[in-house]
Amino acid sequence: MSEIKLENVSYVYSEDTPYEKRALTDVTATIKSGAITGIIGHTGSGKSTLVQMLNGLTRPMSGRVLLDGKDIWEDPKKISDVRFRVGLVMQYPEYQLFDETIRADIAFGPKNMGLDKEEIERRVLEAADFAGVDREWLDKSPFDLSGGQKRRAAIAGIIAMRPEILVLDEPAAGLDPAGRKNIMEGLCAYRDKTGSSVVIVSHSMEDMAQYCDDIIVISDGRVIAQGKKEEVFSQSDLLRSVGLDIPQITLVMRLLADNGINVNTGVYTVEDAVNEIYKLI
């Protein structure tokens, strides 16, 4: 499917004013095809600016964004094509629902793509399933749904465009554990069934460690680590120095190793930890 490369991308807010803020500095990163990539970083590190680069919502001041090797800004008039291929779900997307019914809201993207009625309906149902939107809600008004339900409907609206790369900025923030799990598993299913790439920004190290293949770490607008999650989460001192952490379960394994127990500390899920410790008994 598709791969995105950022090459020496920089961005400055309010340039040449007293409020100038360097959001991204010389960022080079790869979002691999078919992978689930997590982006982690402290608040204000530039994560949101970075994801807005991926679908051309924000244009780099210098550097290039390459979608399958092609600069997305080569012809700025064609940037809307990029937005159909790279779907971006922003933070708290539930505030962006606007149509009379959930069905109409999810159908908005596919309609704009010029798809026929049947295909739109097919896409709506498919997206609803991936995002955990109950089919019974489809004819309801967004006002009649809870916050968590609206969040899923908003995610479905982007999935309905069947993006080759699905980008989500904190999709599970503020949700209860069951709601988080439901959304994260839906995103994995979307990747597994369509082969699309998924990019997730999150503050939950536990979720990132469980669901992602690759991790990009950014701090003060710079990429300070990227690679397989195993490589990234093995650098706990680096992560802590930039306001992040390692998953709780990984910390347990490290404490065990510190106590002289011979365990593999490269463990990121409860399931793997159970197996690892069971071997020692």
Place this chain on the structure above:
Amino acid sequence: MENEVFIKAENLSYAYEEDDGTPQKAVLRGVSLEIKKGEYVAILGHNGSGKSTFAKLLNMILVPDSGRLWVAGHELTSETFDEKELLEVRRKIGMVFQNPDNQLVATVVEEDVAFGPENIGVPSKEIRERVDKALETVGMTEYARHSPDRLSGGQKQRVAIAGIIAMMPECMVLDEATAMLDPVGRREVMDTVDRLRAEKGITVLNITHHMNEAVRADRVIVINDGKIYMDGTPDQVFARAKELEAVGLEVPQCTALIDALREKGVRIEGKSTTPEACADLLTRFLKKS
């Protein structure tokens, strides 16, 4: 003083209304509980369980449909409860909400912290003292003259907390106050809460989705479907993993690890809700076997 009741609820119910005034399904359905002065209580529940609604009843942002409620010796549901008492109750309960950007009002940190005490007519010399002390407690003294918009999320929440401390409340309610923060921001806020409790013995209610925060409280109350579903120490509540999962919650990863080992027939004794406790427990067990 030790065992003085600070919050008492008797059979509280509340339903939000439709635009035309007809009541929706009740979000609180007969909640009764007592919280003692100085207690640190975590309140858990899935989205829509009624936990935030409960918090909003405590300082009368919302008024219960039925039941009785006492806060700091005032009965909020009494016929004679008046505006003067309401102000007093609001002074005694400080609330910290989810979005740090919605809570700061001034353009300079120390002015923001002074906003509350100014509004309740504290003499200006005393305001100065209160602001300095509050900023010191949350570890933000060096940012006193900074603009809040340049702060990180965790720092903003600490300023919001300082604004509340400067009102000298008896109780602080955190309503998902760490939901938008990064791991270090979360830790900063939770450490600040610990410090407040140690220094001022303040009563704390932390409404949260983070199980790792809930284990730091003395007591955990789980609300489900508008009713109290569990009430106990973190150890007691997190020992009931299946029941928690049934209502959309989970146990901390450390607890899940020990539970899973037991399920595989490993005879390991003891409780574990934090990484340190979990590692100790496992170390002792592994070295013995």
